[in-house]
Amino acid sequence: MTERDDNPIDLGQYVLGLDNSVLREVAANACGCSVANVRAETEPLAWSTYGCFTGDKVILTLSYKTTAGDSGETAVYVKRQLRDPGHMETAHYQYLNSNEIPVPRFYSSHLDEEGLEVLFLENAEPNRDGNRILKDPENYHAFLSIAARVNGLTPEGQYGESLFYFGPRAETIDRGRLAVSALWDSATSGRLGNSMKELCTSEHHNALLTMADFLSEIVPAMERGYTIDDFTPVKIGRRRDTGEMLVCDFRTTGLGLRFADAASWTGCPDYAQKAGYKRRELADYYFSEYLAAGGNEVPFETLLEETHTLWQLGVLCGLSWWLDSHFKGHHSMEDAEWQAVCRERLETDLTNLLKSQTVGKNG
Numbered sequence: 364m365t366e367r368d369d370n371p372i373d374l375g376q377y378v379l380g381l382d383n384s385v386l387r388e389v390a391a392n393a394c395g396c397s398v399a400n401v402r403a404e405t406e407p408l409a410w411s412t413y414g415c416f417t418g419d420k421v422i423l424t425l426s427y428k429t430t431a432g433d434s435g436e437t438a439v440y441v442k443r444q445l446r447d448p449g450h451m452e453t454a455h456y457q458y459l460n461s462n463e464i465p466v467p468r469f470y471s472s473h474l475d476e477e478g479l480e481v482l483f484l485e486n487a488e489p490n491r492d493g494n495r496i497l498k499d500p501e502n503y504h505a506f507l508s509i510a511a512r513v514n515g516l517t518p519e520g521q522y523g524e525s526l527f528y529f530g531p532r533a534e535t536i537d538r539g540r541l542a543v544s545a546l547w548d549s550a551t552s553g554r555l556g557n558s559m560k561e562l563c564t565s566e567h568h569n570a571l572l573t574m575a576d577f578l579s580e581i582v583p584a585m586e587r588g589y590t591i592d593d594f595t596p597v598k599i600g601r602r603r604d605t606g607e608m609l610v611c612d613f614r615t616t617g618l619g620l621r622f623a624d625a626a627s628w629t630g631c632p633d634y635a636q637k638a639g640y641k642r643r644e645l646a647d648y649y650f651s652e653y654l655a656a657g658g659n660e661v662p663f664e665t666l667l668e669e670t671h672t673l674w675q676l677g678v679l680c681g682l683s684w685w686l687d688s689h690f691k692g693h694h695s696m697e698d699a700e701w702q703a704v705c706r707e708r709l710e711t712d713l714t715n716l717l718k719s720q721t722v723g724k725n726g
Contacts, residue, residue: 374419374443375405377475385473389483390427392470393437397430405441419443422486438486439470443479444614451480455613458522464513465609467600485602487609493596498638505608506599507649510624513610515656516589529592530619531582531676539676540575542683543568546709549686555706562710567717571679574720578676585669588621588659595627621659622670625649627677630670632722635715646670675719678712685709 383401391398405421423439444452456469468485475481496502518526549555550563591598592615600609622629629646636642650666689705692698 374441374481375407375421377443377481378405378421378423378441379403381473385471386425387427389423389439389471390425390437392483393425393439393468393485394427394429394435396433398427399430401425401427408440423483440467440484440486441481442484443475443481452482452613452616453480454522454525455616456482456484458518459513459613462512462516465509465602465607467602467609467611485609487600487611488603490596490599490601493599494637496596496599502608503640503645504648506596507625507628507645508652509599509608509610510591510594511649511652511658512656513591514588514621514624515653515658517657518589526589526617528587528618529615530587530590530623531673533579533583535680536575536579536582536676538683539578539679540572542680542686543571543575546682546686546713555689555709559706559710559713562713567713570717570720574675574716575679578672578679581672582620582676585620585672586659587618589617590619590621590624591616592619592623594624620669620673622666623673625666626670626673629666630672630674632671632674632715632719634718634722643667671719675716678716682709682712685712 386401386403387398390401402425404424404426406424408420408422420440420442423441424436425439426434426436428434451472453469453472456466459466460469467487470483470485472483473481490496496506517523546555547563547568550559553560591610591613594610598610598612600611601607602609625646629642629649631642633640633642646667647663650663654660685705685708689702689709693701693704696704
């Protein structure tokens with residue numbers, strides 16, 4: 364993955380500096396009619412909007428007049444990634460749309476002076492509360508259905524051959540092992556409070572290191588498939604005119620472990636599920652949608668085993684993020700308040716991981 368250290372031109376300035384013919388094309392694709400002339404304004408967006416936590420983005424408002432003399436106005440979401448993962452998102456939008464996956468409407472794309480891809484997309488309503496999706500069974504099922512329908516696809520041809528692998532590697536598991544050691548150093552020294560100090564015994568330390576060793580053996584051998592990658596509710600938007608659920612942000616879409624998109628939901632044991640959901644019920648729904656979408660026939664128990672293992676890996680590696688965040692602070696919370704949030708999450712995740720070693724993969 365190539366990081367760029369330079370500072371590209373402001374996205375709003377870049378868009379407003381485009382040739383008017385380009386903006387007319389975007390307006391025409393957005394409104395579905397021939398456009399004679401257009402006037403543009405831009406408004407910057409928060410960096411985390413639409414599940415995209417890198418790059419920059421603006422809302423482009425286009426006031427246009429059609430060749431038939433009618434006037435109108437449309438808002439377009441414009442996104443530019445400030446890193447190159449090796450594959451342009453344009454290809455992902457086109458492929459997913461051709462397979463009837465609900466994604467924002469794609470209007471156009473261009474490369475700026477630095478060769479960075481600039482996307483012009485439907486201005487979907489962002490999901491600002493991920494828990495809202497998970498609390499409502501109908502929305503939760505729609506969310507899982509999107510993952511299943513994507514995971515059931517088998518990209519072929521030039522697009523399929525161009526996909527990169529974004530799944531966990533050996534170094535991913537190494538980070539989990541390092542996270543355990545760093546957590547124990549902080550906890551046993553008392554820097555995370557008495558509760559964490561009591562939980563972080565030498566017995567529990569050895570248990571998690573044994574888990575990491577197990578994951579390092581089994582995860583690299585898992586079957587690969589087509590994945591969205593990091594599939595969470597923050598990647599969900601809504602079509603403004605119909606309310607249809609859309610999946611956004613495909614920066615690292617490609618090849619991954621086949622059930623990775625579902626692991627946080629269908630691999631999570633009942634005792635760790637939010638809002639009282641049952642893991643097997645969620646897994647059964649995802650699996651039926653996956654098979655209906657053309658996914659490979661595998662035993663249901665295999666899905667349960669693989670997603671549970673990937674859930675363990677995700678929680679294990681997540682310990683590092685929460686530990687780092689505890690000491691780095693939060694941009695909108697007081698240190699003491701944020702540290703309490705992080706300590707609670709660390710204790711919960713650690714407790715769930717330890718319990719998962721005794722409950723079993725299919726429970």
